[in-house]
Amino acid sequence: MATIHDVARHAGVSAATVSRVLNGRETVDPALAVRVQSAVSALGYRRNSVARNLRRRQTTLWAVLISDIENPFFTSLVRGVEDVGRSEGYSxxxxxxxxxxxxESEYIAACLADKMAGVIISPTSDTSDVSPLVEAGTAVVAIDRELSQVTLDTVLVDxxxxxEQATRHLAERGYRRIACITGPRRTSTAIRRLRGYQRAIKATGLTADKxxxxxxxxxxxxxxxxMAALLDEDVRPDAVFAANNLMTVGALECLVDRGLTVPDDVGVVGFDDIPWARLARPSLTTVGQPTYEMGKSAAQLLSGRIATPGRPATRVTLQTELHIRESTNRPPA
Structure with a gap:
């Protein structure tokens, strides 16, 4: 493999001149720059990015820390991050x-050790500790979930x-014992989706039942x-709002195993669209999130934070959209 010294000998210049040309310095004589570029092409020289990054304060890498790689919610989100990152020169x-x-803590330490230029994180908990990154001056953006102990650029949905919209829809369809399967108490998404459910129960005049x-x-x-625990109650629910896509799948599996039909026995709404939601029978009513836009917004905030480290933190809240399908298709009361 050709080295920078091989390029220098081939071009008849010093290694320092080769380095200046490769780094885009404008102080090199144009004729010499042409000779260097010709030598690079002739020898098939490739720069050692690892060594180059070691000489710099940070790499041209962004890290995206997601809470569950098996959740399809993150697929489009990460694509949004990557598209913006590549356009800005980051991998x-x-x-x-x-x-x-x-x-999570181990990955945060690795991000510091590997001199990541920026980090986008979907925290495992509202109290996740990103202070090592903040104290080191690494640009950080929270996505999907909030952090309670530090103020960061953050991208969320409503x-x-x-x-609330999902639960109201179930009530309008005539369901009266609407259950809610939400996430861990330590995450902001679970807390806020539960609040929305409770707000709709109150607004529609239904009985709040813990x-x-x-x-x-x-x-x-x-x-x-x-879902199994809900069905084992003395009086089972006639509808369920599940606060993310994977839990919706689990709830549906349970209903099938119990021999219950959707939407006649139990109506179902899930939070997060699922790729096959329209293809299932019955098709699944969902609260869609603009996942690609979330990733894109987070990446734009990260790029802006790297360029202007001292600017005030920005909070972006994107809107959801209720996709009404057959799983809630009970005629209104």
């Missing part, structure tokens, strides 16, 4: 924290509004277990 590294605070609320883990198995 994106994906890290899966698996809803585990220990793994979780309360989306949950036995209709279950906290799960944002995973499929958690949704299944929560």
């Amino acid at each position: 994106v590294v994906l890290c899966n924290t698996d809803e585990d605070t220990t793994k 979780n309360e509004g989306g949950a 036995s209709l609320i279950r906290h799960a883990d944002f995973r499929e198995a958690g949704g299944y277990a929560a």
